[in-house]
Amino acid sequence: MSVLRRGDVAAALLGAAWMAVLAVTVAVALSFATGAACRPVLWLALLIGAAAGPVLLRGTGFWPSFAVGLPIGLLTVLGLGPVAPGPEVGPIARTIVGVVVAVAAWAALAPTLRGLAPGPNDRHPFEASVIRFLTGFGYIFFTAIVAIPFWVMLMTSFKTRAEQVANPLDFGIDLSKGRDLFRSYEELFTQFDFGLYLLNSFGISVVTVLVTLLFAIPGAYAVARLRFKGQAAFSRGILLIYMVPMIVLALPIYIAFSVTGLRNTYVGILLIYPVTTIPVALYMLQGYFRGLPAEVEEAGLMDGLSRLAVIWKITLPLSLPALASVSLYVFMIAWNEFLLAFMLLDDPSKFTLTRGIAALNSSEIPRQHLMAGSVIATVPIMALFLGLERFMTKGLAAGSVKG
Amino acid sequence: MTDRSAPDAPVSATPADVAPPAAPTGRGPLARGEARLAWGLLLPTILIVSGVVILPLLAIFWISVKPVQLSDLRAPELVLREDLRRIDAPGDAGTWRFRLRNSSPDRELRDVSLTDVLPPGLALGDLPEPCAVEAGRLSCAFGDVPGGWRETLEIPATATDAFVLGLRVQDSAPATTASASSVLTDGTFTLANFARIFDGREFLDVLYATAFYTVVGTVGAIAMGLFAALLLDKSFRGQGLLRGLYLFPYVAPVIAVAFAWIILFDPFSGSANALLIRMGVTTEAINFFGERPLALIMVTVFEIWRYFPLSFLFILARMQSIPQDMYEAADMDGASPFQQFAWLSLPQLLGILSVLFLLRFIWTFNKFDDIFLLTGGSAGTRTLTVNVYEQAFAISNIGAGAAVAVVIFACLLAFSALFFRFISREEGL
Numbered sequence: 063m064s065v066l067r068r069g070d071v072a073a074a075l076l077g078a079a080w081m082a083v084l085a086v087t088v089a090v091a092l093s094f095a096t097g098a099a100c101r102p103v104l105w106l107a108l109l110i111g112a113a114a115g116p117v118l119l120r121g122t123g124f125w126p127s128f129a130v131g132l133p134i135g136l137l138t139v140l141g142l143g144p145v146a147p148g149p150e151v152g153p154i155a156r157t158i159v160g161v162v163v164a165v166a167a168w169a170a171l172a173p174t175l176r177g178l179a180p181g182p183n184d185r186h187p188f189e190a191s192v193i194r195f196l197t198g199f200g201y202i203f204f205t206a207i208v209a210i211p212f213w214v215m216l217m218t219s220f221k222t223r224a225e226q227v228a229n230p231l232d233f234g235i236d237l238s239k240g241r242d243l244f245r246s247y248e249e250l251f252t253q254f255d256f257g258l259y260l261l262n263s264f265g266i267s268v269v270t271v272l273v274t275l276l277f278a279i280p281g282a283y284a285v286a287r288l289r290f291k292g293q294a295a296f297s298r299g300i301l302l303i304y305m306v307p308m309i310v311l312a313l314p315i316y317i318a319f320s321v322t323g324l325r326n327t328y329v330g331i332l333l334i335y336p337v338t339t340i341p342v343a344l345y346m347l348q349g350y351f352r353g354l355p356a357e358v359e360e361a362g363l364m365d366g367l368s369r370l371a372v373i374w375k376i377t378l379p380l381s382l383p384a385l386a387s388v389s390l391y392v393f394m395i396a397w398n399e400f401l402l403a404f405m406l407l408d409d410p411s412k413f414t415l416t417r418g419i420a421a422l423n424s425s426e427i428p429r430q431h432l433m434a435g436s437v438i439a440t441v442p443i444m445a446l447f448l449g450l451e452r453f454m455t456k457g458l459a460a461g462s463v464k465g
Numbered sequence: 466m467t468d469r470s471a472p473d474a475p476v477s478a479t480p481a482d483v484a485p486p487a488a489p490t491g492r493g494p495l496a497r498g499e500a501r502l503a504w505g506l507l508l509p510t511i512l513i514v515s516g517v518v519i520l521p522l523l524a525i526f527w528i529s530v531k532p533v534q535l536s537d538l539r540a541p542e543l544v545l546r547e548d549l550r551r552i553d554a555p556g557d558a559g560t561w562r563f564r565l566r567n568s569s570p571d572r573e574l575r576d577v578s579l580t581d582v583l584p585p586g587l588a589l590g591d592l593p594e595p596c597a598v599e600a601g602r603l604s605c606a607f608g609d610v611p612g613g614w615r616e617t618l619e620i621p622a623t624a625t626d627a628f629v630l631g632l633r634v635q636d637s638a639p640a641t642t643a644s645a646s647s648v649l650t651d652g653t654f655t656l657a658n659f660a661r662i663f664d665g666r667e668f669l670d671v672l673y674a675t676a677f678y679t680v681v682g683t684v685g686a687i688a689m690g691l692f693a694a695l696l697l698d699k700s701f702r703g704q705g706l707l708r709g710l711y712l713f714p715y716v717a718p719v720i721a722v723a724f725a726w727i728i729l730f731d732p733f734s735g736s737a738n739a740l741l742i743r744m745g746v747t748t749e750a751i752n753f754f755g756e757r758p759l760a761l762i763m764v765t766v767f768e769i770w771r772y773f774p775l776s777f778l779f780i781l782a783r784m785q786s787i788p789q790d791m792y793e794a795a796d797m798d799g800a801s802p803f804q805q806f807a808w809l810s811l812p813q814l815l816g817i818l819s820v821l822f823l824l825r826f827i828w829t830f831n832k833f834d835d836i837f838l839l840t841g842g843s844a845g846t847r848t849l850t851v852n853v854y855e856q857a858f859a860i861s862n863i864g865a866g867a868a869v870a871v872v873i874f875a876c877l878l879a880f881s882a883l884f885f886r887f888i889s890r891e892e893g894l
Contacts, residue, residue: 090740099743148743185801193802200696201707207770208713214736215725223734230739277513280506290500296507302881303518307831309850310870313857314521314528320538337517340510369502398718400834416720429728436721447716451709 067188069180070116076195077115078108080170083199085144087206088163092145097232099148100159107144110134114171119180122172131168135160170198212440219246219434226429246434254431255410256438259418263439266331266414267396271389273336274343278388281340282347283373287356297348304341308401316405326409334402339392346391350384351377390450397443415439525874528867532655535861541569541612543577543643547635552587555628561587563605563618563639571612574643580604581639586628590621658868662856675830675848678765682829685769687821690776691814695806697777698784708781715774723838726767730754760844764836768829776821783817784810823884827877849873 065071085102092100114130137143138160139153144167147159174194177187213233218226220235220243237243250256284290285297315334316325324330354377362372378385403417413421419435544566551559561584567574581603583589592598596605596618605618662668697708714722730737730753738750753763787810795805833850836842842851849869857866 089744093740093743094736101744185803189802197696200692204693204696204711205707208710211722211725211729211770212713212717214729215721218725218728227734230734230736231743233736277510281510284503284506288499288503288506289496290503293503298885303514305827305831305877305881305884306518306522307833307850307873307877309831309833309853310525310873311518311521313853313863313866313870314524315517317524317528317538317863318521334517337513340514344510394716400718400720400838416718419718419720419724423724432724433728436718436724440717440721443716443718444713447712448709451705 064182067183067185069119069178069183072178072183072188072191073115073119073175073180074112075115076174076191077111077113077118077171079111080174080195080198081107081111081114081144081167083202084163084166084170087202088159088166089145090206092147092159092162093231094233096155097229097234098151098155099231100151101146101148103144103146106137106142110137110144111167111171114167115175116180118168118171119175119178122168122176127168127172130171131164134167135164138163174198215433215436215440219430219437220244222430223428246428246430247438250431250434250438254418254422254435255413256415256418256435258411259413259415260438260442262413263397263415264442266328266335267393269332270335270339270396271392273332274339274392275385275389277336277340278343278347279378279385280373282344282351283377285344286348286351287359288369297345300341300345304345308338312401312405315402319406325406326412328412330406331402331414334406335396335399338399338402339395342395343388343392346388347381347384350381354380386450390446393446394443397439522874525867525870528864529658529871530654530656531864531867532653532657533863533867535858535863537572538863539568541567541572541574541645543574543641544568545579545639545641547581547639549584549622549632549634552622552624552628552632554630555586555624555626558621558623560619561589561622561634562620563616565607565614565616565618567610567612567614569612569645572645573609573611574614574645575609577607577610577641577643578605579639579641581634582637584632584634584637586625586632588623588625590623592620593618596620655864658862658864661862661865662852662868662872670845671847671849671852674761674846677761678768678832678836678846678848679826679830682765682768682772682832683822683825685765686772686825686829687776687818689769689773690778690821691780691818693773693777694780694784697781711777712774714771719771719834720838722771723767723835727754727839730763754840755844757845760840760846764839764846767835767839768832771835772825772829776825779817779821780814783814787813819887823880823887827880827884830876830880831873849876 066075082102082104085104085107089100089102092098110133114134117126117130120126134143138145138147139156141147143160143163145159145163147156151159174191176191176194178191179187217233217235220239225236235243285293285300319325319330324333358380359372359376362376363369367375398416399414400416400420403414404420407413407417410418410421415435416439419432419439422432422435546564548562549559550562551557552561563579565577565579583598583601583603589598589603592603593605595607596603598604603620607616610616693711697704697711729735732738732750732752732755735750735753737753738747741747742750751759754760791809792805795809800808831850832848833854836846836848836851837854840846842848842855847855849872853866853869853873855866856869857863
């Protein structure tokens, strides 16, 4: 281990690792940004990084930086650097690529190696450097894996099939198309009734939230505050029900609804959605109710309020934040619900958004529409989520292992 | 009642004498009222949950031993059409015709009969075999009829002077009786469903896919979540934004992100393939969701991608409640960052990690939508839950689907038992 901790060895290794990560990142980013091919050359990246590390270890001032940056930039322009632009990339673009790679290398390596001495190091500076590398890598990695699928969704919704096939690498959006850019959205709203689906989804989700709260608040209060036989068994039972997979229930529900004619009705959907959310709402709320000081409620009881009045006048106003979290979380479950809507709704005039999107998944309908539909379903829940992130995060953390 | 602590308690006291003073057993009137109120508050929930969860669960067990096909869900019916032929005016001779048929091609109808009031102004000729006229009503009894049965009754009739022009016999709808035994409720039982799903190679495939998906998906999501939580466990500008961004995969509707992945990894026009080909990693397009064993790996990666935010959120919440002075003390003692992670953070996080593991394990095991949307269960990605759908709807064998559901439920019970043994020792969740 102590060999690893020698400044030069550590710097060479970290430099090589960083350069490999950067090469892939820059190549992927440039490919997607410009649509031109740009490939990482891993063995060159490892070699160059291993050389650059020890140089930058000795100083990150102008000259050492220059001594590292210039060769990296020049090699890249010549096509021998960590990133090799394709043959169709012109000289000016190549220069830009070279500069980008050189600057990225410096910006990543210099801070990472800070505090590391060229000779032997003890664990602290060495591990701090490794952690800085892992942190940088982590940010790049997570941001990429989260952002790319969402960008693909958005971008595809703006592109015709021909544009998509012409260059799948191009992640750009052709803004010069103007209004035509939103053609899919227009068609979805005018020809595919997505306005109605949006309303359906919204209505069903809101009613689900209300019904869920109506059942879950008294139930959670009883489990949290009142003493009765079977209380412990009950709170476990809630969790147990929470673990029954939907597909197992969906089958008999499908049969029962087929026989009773509840398929294809809002009543049927609204009968089931709250049941899928009541256990989690009950579970989240009872946790919160337990945390409230019992003394306040006891004071209310002493003053002659009935239990129900205590719940209404004392407990509920105190638990508004929890109610907000639960409502948001339940709304999200209902909004995103796919399986039951897919199995129970066949009539296009009653579709929810998720069911509507599923109906777009056919070879006769362009994928542009499919993605535009996905964007329409994603944007409202995202907006709600970002706007009320504080509650949402709390709600998610409180009881939402479900997914 | 004798005070137990009294020093002069007689040695020969009967057990009743040394019993502790009546402890509040919770059966006083106040406690009874409280319990009543509690049950009252819980009753609506219990009713609706048992209606939509317990009943279907029982139904699953019932159906799993019944030979039910998807088409059996529509019970066979007697379909009847009635008309008057060649009779338009008084004096015309024609027929009063009934056409009957069994809507099911293969299941019998029992005690089929029809009765209808005689239309005014119609004199009937010879009645066909099963029919008779009694008190102004025509009644015909057919007994039990097989599946696919069709019958046309033609009753010769002559219009009398009382015949009303434009008479429509259809206006007086005949009353019919027919009872069908539904496979769902009759007494036929079979073990063929279980025999079918446990059938050799295919079942092993399903089991392997389930195990791989569940174990790798769970561990992967937790590991990624831990990594992400470590990244965000310091405050800096934009931390809230990044946290919001990293929660995206979980918050977005599954159908939207699943299709986005399908398009991203499309073998013909997908960006991922274009990138890999241009970078020289591969020479020809890879069918990510259509090849064994790549498809199973891809759906597992999707699962990890979609659910790492949850683990990350839980772990981050726990991390931020670890007292900071522990780290300061460790710093003073010369512990390096890795040592602090291994000897301080990890032990503190062990509780939440094990809870997360058990919960995520069960939930990944239960997952259906993701795989269903990504591959539909093809290319070796058919897990147990997807198999329920596959058997019940793709192969139209509801009974076999229910049998798979029973297997799932049995696994689940085993996991839950484990879970409750474990979780009772954990606080926090």
